[in-house]
Amino acid sequence: VGAPVFQSDRIYESTPPGVIMGLAWTSMGGSSLYIESVLESSLTPKSQPHLSKTGQLGDVMKESTSIAYTFAKSLMATRFPKNKFFEKARVHLHCPAGATPKDGPSAGVTMVTSMVSLALNRPVSSNIAMTGEITVTGRVLKIGGLKEKTIAAKRSKIDTILFPKDNLSDWEELPDHIKEGMTGIPVEYYEDVYKVCFPDVSKEDAENVW
Amino acid sequence: VGAPVFQSDRIYESTPPGVIMGLAWTSMGGSSLYIESVLESSLTPKSQPHLSKTGQLGDVMKESTSIAYTFAKSLMATRFPKNKFFEKARVHLHCPAGATPKDGPSAGVTMVTSMVSLALNRPVSSNIAMTGEITVTGRVLKIGGLKEKTIAAKRSKIDTILFPKDNLSDWEELPDHIKEGMTGIPVEYYEDVYKVCFPDVSKEDAENVW
Amino acid sequence: VGAPVFQSDRIYESTPPGVIMGLAWTSMGGSSLYIESVLESSLTPKSQPHLSKTGQLGDVMKESTSIAYTFAKSLMATRFPKNKFFEKARVHLHCPAGATPKDGPSAGVTMVTSMVSLALNRPVSSNIAMTGEITVTGRVLKIGGLKEKTIAAKRSKIDTILFPKDNLSDWEELPDHIKEGMTGIPVEYYEDVYKVCFPDVSKEDAENVW
Numbered sequence A, B, C: 001v002g003a004p005v006f007q008s009d010r011i012y013e014s015t016p017p018g019v020i021m022g023l024a025w026t027s028m029g030g031s032s033l034y035i036e037s038v039l040e041s042s043l044t045p046k047s048q049p050h051l052s053k054t055g056q057l058g059d060v061m062k063e064s065t066s067i068a069y070t071f072a073k074s075l076m077a078t079r080f081p082k083n084k085f086f087e088k089a090r091v092h093l094h095c096p097a098g099a100t101p102k103d104g105p106s107a108g109v110t111m112v113t114s115m116v117s118l119a120l121n122r123p124v125s126s127n128i129a130m131t132g133e134i135t136v137t138g139r140v141l142k143i144g145g146l147k148e149k150t151i152a153a154k155r156s157k158i159d160t161i162l163f164p165k166d167n168l169s170d171w172e173e174l175p176d177h178i179k180e181g182m183t184g185i186p187v188e189y190y191e192d193v194y195k196v197c198f199p200d201v202s203k204e205d206a207e208n209v210w
Helices: A057-079 A108-120 A147-154 A164-171 A190-197 A203-205 B059-079 B106-121 B147-157 B163-174 B190-197 B204-207 C059-079 C108-120 C146-155 C165-173 C190-198 C203-207
Strands: A020-025 A031-037 A050-054 A091-093 A129-132 A160-164 A185-187 B019-026 B029-039 B049-054 B088-094 B128-130 B160-164 B185-189 C019-026 C029-039 C050-054 C090-094 C128-130 C158-162 C181-185
Touching: A020 A108, A020 A203, A031 A108, A050 A057, A050 A203, A050 C059, A057 A091, A057 A108, A057 A190, A057 B029, A057 B049, A057 B088, A091 A108, A108 A129, A108 A190, A108 B128, A129 A190, A147 A164, A147 C090, A160 A164, A160 A190, A164 A185, A164 C059, A164 C108, A203 C165, B019 B088, B019 C165, B029 B106, B029 B147, B049 C029, B059 B088, B059 B190, B059 C029, B059 C050, B059 C090, B088 B106, B106 B190, B128 B190, B128 C050, B128 C146, B147 B163, B160 B163, B160 C059, B160 C190, B163 C165, B185 B190, B204 C146, C019 C146, C029 C108, C029 C146, C059 C090, C059 C108, C059 C181, C090 C108, C108 C128, C108 C190, C128 C190, C146 C158, C165 C181, C181 C190
Parallel strands: A020 A129, A050 A091, A129 A160, A160 A185, B019 B128, B049 B088, B128 B160, B160 B185, C019 C128, C050 C090, C128 C158, C158 C181
Antiparallel strands: A020 A031, A031 A091, B019 B029, B029 B088, C019 C029, C029 C090
């Protein structure tokens, strides 16, 4: 935990709608891991929904993308039934860098947030990073490497980190010098993530985006 | 059968429609294994039926999903012909955790129940867990590891376990301290599962869900 | 040929339409092998024909399913031109048990019978088992392991076994204690199978099923 730890791997100063910072963890330590969702082609009355995935994603992470897509669609359909984004949109989800193989389920909540952010055409605060596996019903499951991820978030100038409630004891065991200046928010269901990331979205706004 | 055995791996206190607890068995012992089915996008007059599968399912388990899908559709078509759910629904079946490879046919009855629960928009009691291979006609076939699965169910606070009738002798041989507080229900056809899981569904209710 | 030989692997006491007992043969001996065909979704004016296959079928057996499907369709079109089942039906053919890999062409006649039984919505007597490769014109070809298959049929309480006429000498060489209580019927064309399995189907009945 020396000097290079606080070197940022942040590639966005402020993030546009659809871009969310997740956190990865390898044997080499933690790092930020952006999820980017964009609209592939413009929405037309005839366009058909589709999801493309790039970024050298492994099998688990590809499935995780599908799970996130399903959950994001159901969240929008439930909350904002008149927002027809996902009925028409060709979404392309990319996870830079393009040559780095990535795998694992722990970017699930980040993917959901990326897609919901795009569907609402709203950016999420670029001071927030998050980690957590998502199930298809929106339950957030435990992840590994919370310590390394928190360090990575910190060096990327993040001040708020969302992590699975099932990792709460890991959070509590982190040394104070790591947690200093960081707000940790445990999340059990995606609902908890939504409230933090999209605090002021009115139904009217959300249903008149596209 | 020491202390950690009764540590729960239950991720849902109460389960929404479409979420059912199955039971898995590995060389490391038994564990609960949820099957989650959700609607991927809202039902519209133009929507086309589809089934997606995620959860690092092996070949046998993927086929098992198709078999369960076919049987769930035929059950609904036979019992509740006016329930048009499966003629329109894009169903996404997921089996968390997303990074754990899973295989084998013994989640068949759990998958059927998950899909029927979704089609009826009815939760199943979260005190029930089940295991059994399903054939495409609804016959429930023998599984392995009933002892380990029963222990797993018990530590997940399950009080009712459905298992294949062909495993009845395995059940009878289980020590009393394992079966204590558990009701074991042998099932030969899916019909037997249906009666336990959906005891009070009227035809009228079932046909006016969606 | 000791005691366990007569232990039944029969999973159906009586078989519904679409379920037929075939016979398999491995280095470990013979066993019954059910072929189950069901309708995946109800017939509607707009439904499109399709065939799904499950049961860990090898390449040869998958091709065999396609051959059987073609022949079953041509049989129905020739005999009962007003029966439009195969023009609309999504058929799902499964071969339990789901985790057991299976291969080889010798379930051909069983597959045809399963599909024809479904198309006619008529069960076949559950005392009949059969084995034989089918060609796309309905010719029944020689199979291996008739002795082991006959023993398996017997222990499953079958009293009538249909086998390829090209295996007649194998049948004649079987010891009397195996054949005792069994009727062996050599078949050369599928026509011969049809007569035994569907003895009393009138054209009128067959054309007014669906």
